[in-house]
Amino acid sequence: MKNFNIEIKKIEVNKLFLSENKIGYDVYFNFNDEVKKMYIEFPIGDPESIVRMLISEIKRKEKIAAEDENDVLQSIVLMRINNQENVEPRLMDFFTKFQNKVKSFRSKRTADNYIDMYNSIIRERLEL
Numbered sequence: 001m002k003n004f005n006i007e008i009k010k011i012e013v014n015k016l017f018l019s020e021n022k023i024g025y026d027v028y029f030n031f032n033d034e035v036k037k038m039y040i041e042f043p044i045g046d047p048e049s050i051v052r053m054l055i056s057e058i059k060r061k062e063k064i065a066a067e068d069e070n071d072v073l074q075s076i077v078l079m080r081i082n083n084q085e086n087v088e089p090r091l092m093d094f095f096t097k098f099q100n101k102v103k104s105f106r107s108k109r110t111a112d113n114y115i116d117m118y119n120s121i122i123r124e125r126l127e128l
Contacts, residue, residue: 002076003078003080004031004032004062004079004080006030006031006059006062006079006080006082007030007081007128008027008028008029008058008087008128009028009029009030009035009127009128010028010125010126010127010128011025011026011028011054011091011094011125011126011128012025012026012028012125013026013098013122013123013124013125014026015041016102016118016121016122017041018106021043021044022042022043022044023041023042023044023098023102024039024040024041025039025042025054026038026039027039027040027054029058031062036062038061042054044099045099047092047095047096047099048092050095051088051091051092054091055081055084055088059079062079063079087128090128091126098124101121101124102121105117105121
């Protein structure tokens, strides 16, 4: 049995697909003392479901990489997010604020500061 700890370090907005109602994120995390980067796209929606999907997607992708198909006992892999009880509320807060920012951007009907507002959305990040 293998036991791995994942520590989420940073989330950055990579792409904004307003017509498709989704956002692409770069997620940086430590896995097995190695910094990894993953690109994930999520629909604009409920922040709680986005946090659950984010954590499960990181665990799923790293579990596939860590599995050993030749040894039955070694193929049991446990994935754990470090400080998950502290990380989840910070992620929820980030996604809630970010989605409110996107909604206000989408509702903007004048050209005043449109590019500046778009650039501020694209530069959003959360460091954990």
